[in-house]
Amino acid sequence: MSFKEEAYYQFILEKISNKIGEIKANELDVNINLIEHGILDSLDFISMLMELETKFGLDLDFEDVDPTTFTSISGLCLLIAGEVNATS
Amino acid sequence: MQTLKSKLNGALCKFANCDALYVNKQTLSYAQLNNMSHYVAQLLDNSDVKSNRVAILAHRELVAYTTIIACILTAKTYVPLNIKAPIERLVSMINTAKINTLVVSEKYQNIANDIKMLLPDIEIVLIAEAALYQKSQEELKCFNKWQSLTNSICYIMFTSGSTGKPKGVPISEDNLISYLDFVIPFCGLSIGDRTSQTFDLTFDLSVHDLFVTWLSGACLFVLPESALFSPGAFIKKHRLTAWFSVPSTGAIMQKFGMLKENMYPSLKLSLFCGEALPTNMAIAWQKSACNSKVVNFYGPTEATIACAYFKIPDDYSEEEIIPIGKAFPHMSFSLSDNEELLISGTQVTAGYLESTPEMKENFEQVSSQDENIITWYHSGDKVAWHEGGYYIYKGRLDEQVKIQGYRVELQEIEILAKNYAKNNLIKAIVWPRDINSFNKAIYLFIQTNKKEKFSEELVEFLNKRLPHYMQPRKIILLENMPLNLNGKIDSNALRATLE
Numbered sequence: 308m309s310f311k312e313e314a315y316y317q318f319i320l321e322k323i324s325n326k327i328g329e330i331k332a333n334e335l336d337v338n339i340n341l342i343e344h345g346i347l348d349s350l351d352f353i354s355m356l357m358e359l360e361t362k363f364g365l366d367l368d369f370e371d372v373d374p375t376t377f378t379s380i381s382g383l384c385l386l387i388a389g390e391v392n393a394t395s
Numbered sequence: 396m397q398t399l400k401s402k403l404n405g406a407l408c409k410f411a412n413c414d415a416l417y418v419n420k421q422t423l424s425y426a427q428l429n430n431m432s433h434y435v436a437q438l439l440d441n442s443d444v445k446s447n448r449v450a451i452l453a454h455r456e457l458v459a460y461t462t463i464i465a466c467i468l469t470a471k472t473y474v475p476l477n478i479k480a481p482i483e484r485l486v487s488m489i490n491t492a493k494i495n496t497l498v499v500s501e502k503y504q505n506i507a508n509d510i511k512m513l514l515p516d517i518e519i520v521l522i523a524e525a526a527l528y529q530k531s532q533e534e535l536k537c538f539n540k541w542q543s544l545t546n547s548i549c550y551i552m553f554t555s556g557s558t559g560k561p562k563g564v565p566i567s568e569d570n571l572i573s574y575l576d577f578v579i580p581f582c583g584l585s586i587g588d589r590t591s592q593t594f595d596l597t598f599d600l601s602v603h604d605l606f607v608t609w610l611s612g613a614c615l616f617v618l619p620e621s622a623l624f625s626p627g628a629f630i631k632k633h634r635l636t637a638w639f640s641v642p643s644t645g646a647i648m649q650k651f652g653m654l655k656e657n658m659y660p661s662l663k664l665s666l667f668c669g670e671a672l673p674t675n676m677a678i679a680w681q682k683s684a685c686n687s688k689v690v691n692f693y694g695p696t697e698a699t700i701a702c703a704y705f706k707i708p709d710d711y712s713e714e715e716i717i718p719i720g721k722a723f724p725h726m727s728f729s730l731s732d733n734e735e736l737l738i739s740g741t742q743v744t745a746g747y748l749e750s751t752p753e754m755k756e757n758f759e760q761v762s763s764q765d766e767n768i769i770t771w772y773h774s775g776d777k778v779a780w781h782e783g784g785y786y787i788y789k790g791r792l793d794e795q796v797k798i799q800g801y802r803v804e805l806q807e808i809e810i811l812a813k814n815y816a817k818n819n820l821i822k823a824i825v826w827p828r829d830i831n832s833f834n835k836a837i838y839l840f841i842q843t844n845k846k847e848k849f850s851e852e853l854v855e856f857l858n859k860r861l862p863h864y865m866q867p868r869k870i871i872l873l874e875n876m877p878l879n880l881n882g883k884i885d886s887n888a889l890r891a892t893l894e
Contacts, residue, residue, distance in 0.1 A: 342620050350798075369625045375621050
C-alpha cells in the first residue's frame with residue numbers, strides 16, 4: 308500500500324498546504340528536502356513533528372538519524388510508518 | 396594593537412596546512428581558504444566600488460565565508476543579508492547601510508536580480524563556487540596595496556526595531572577585537588579542534604564562530620540547514636570538540652532523544668547564547684556532553700556578540716535558574732532604578748545607523764569623575780544582582796521577545812498590520828508564554844468584521860515585509876477585542892484563547 312493512503316500523509320500535506328497553498332503542495336515532489344528547498348523552515352518542521360507526535364501518539368527519537376533522511380515527505384512518512392509499527 | 400586584518404592574515408599563513416573549513420561536504424585547508432579569499436578580495440577591488448560596504452547574499456556556502464575573509468583583508472565592512480527575508484526588507488537594509496556592492500552566490504542570483512530591479516545602481520558581484528575551487532590551487536600573490544588600509548566598521552547586523560523598521564548595528568574593529576582578546580583564551584581552542592557553525596550569518600553570534608575558530612587554528616564545521624534541528628548525528632560523525640548554539644537547539648535535541656547520557660564525549664566546550672538557558676536542558680547537555688564544560692553567554696548585538704558569562708557548575712540543581720553571569724573583565728555593568736541592565740565598555744557600538752532621537756536614547760552619555768564621557772547602553776533587560784556574584788535575567792522592560800534567539804519587537808509587526816488594516820485594534824502576542832519553549836511563535840489578533848479573504852491578504856502583505864521568524868503563525872480575527880480595565884488590549888485574555 309502506498310503511503311499516500313495513510314492518515315499521516317494527509318496530515319503532513321495539510322500542514323504544507325497551509326504554508327504554500329494546496330495546489331503547490333499537491334504538485335510537490337515527495338522526495339525533495341523540504342527544508343533545503345525553503346518550503347518549510349526548521350521552526351515549521353519542528354512544530355509539524357510535535358503535532359504528528361500528539362496526533363498519532365508517537366515518541367520520536369532521532370539519536371542516530373541523519374536528518375536528511377526524513378526532511379522529505381516520503382522520508383518522513385517512512386519514519387512515521389516505522390514508529391507506528393513499533394508502537395502498535 | 397594588532398589589527399584584525401593582520402591577525403587573520405597571520406593565522407591563514409601560520410596554519411596553512413591545517414583544516415580550516417568544512418562546508419557542503421568539502422574540507423578546505425587554511426592555505427586554500429586564503430587563496431580563495433584573496434581571489435574574492437581581488438574581485439571586490441577590481442569592481443567599480445563606490446562604497447566600502449559589501450552586502451553578502453549567500454547561505455551556508457563557501458562564497459559567504461571567503462567573502463567575509465576578503466572584506467576583512469581589504470578593510471571593508473561586511474553586511475550579511477538574510478536569503479529568506481522579503482525583497483523590500485533587504486532593499487531597506489541596503490539603503491540604510493549605504494551599500495553599493497552585493498556579492499551573490501549562484502544559488503541566489505534571482506534574489507540579486509530582484510534587488511537590482513529596485514536599486515539599479517547597485518553593483519552585483521557574482522561568485523561561482525567552481526571559480527573558487529580553481530583558485531584554491533593557485534599560488535598566492537602578495538597584495539601589499541591592502542596592507543596600509545584600515546577599517547573602522549567591521550560588520551553591520553540588523554535587528555528588529557520597535558519603530559517598524561529594522562535597526563542597523565555597526566560593530567567596529569575595536570569592538571570585535573575587545574571581544575576576541577578575551578574570548579579566544581577563554582575558549583582555549585587550538586589546531587585539531589572542530590567547532591560548530593549553527594548560526595545564520597545574519598545573527599552576530601556567527602561572528603564568534605568564524606573568528607574564534609580561525610584565529611585559534613581550529614576547523615569550522617558548517618551545519619547544513621536540515622541538520623540544524625537534528626544535529627546529533629552531525630556532532631558524532633565529525634567528532635566536534637566545541638559547540639555553540641541557541642538554547643532552543645539543545646531543547647529540540649532533548650525533546651527528540653538526542654541528549655542521552657554520554658552521547659557526545661568529543662565535546663569539550665559547549666556555549667549557549669541568544670535566549671534564556673533552561674536549567675533542565677543544560678543539565679541534560681552536561682550529562683550528554685560528558686567531557687564538556689557548559690557556559691551560558693549573554694549579550695545584545697549592540698555590545699558585540701556577548702559580554703557576560705556563567706559557567707554551569709558540575710553539581711547544578713534542577714531547581715535553580717541559570718544566571719546570565721558576570722560581565723567580561725573589560726566590560727562594566729550597572730543597574731538603573733528600574734532594574735534595567737546598563738552596559739558600558741569597549742564592546743559597545745557607537746550607535747545605530749540612521750539613528751532617530753528615540754534610538755539615541757538607548758545610549759546614555761555620562762561624564763565620569765575624570766571627565767571622560769562614558770556611554771551606557773540601555774539593554775532593556777530587567778536583571779537582578781545575586782550575592783553569588785552574578786546577574787539573573789528577569790525579563791524585558793519592553794515588548795521584545797525572542798524567537799529561536801532572534802530578537803523580535805512585537806510592535807514592529809503591529810505597526811505594519813495597523814497600517815495595512817487601517818485599524819488600531821491589533822495585538823501580536825508570543826505563545827506559548829513559557830520562556831523555555833522552543834516552539835514559540837507569533838499570533839496576531841485583529842478586531843474586524845471583514846471576512847477570511849482579509850486574513851489571507853494580510854498574510855501576504857506581512858510575508859512580503861517580515862523575515863520568516865517574525866511572520867505570524869496564525870492570524871485570528873475577532874469581532875470584539877478583549878480590553879482590560881484601563882481600556883488597553885488584554886493580552887492575557889488573548890493568550891487564554893490559545894490554551
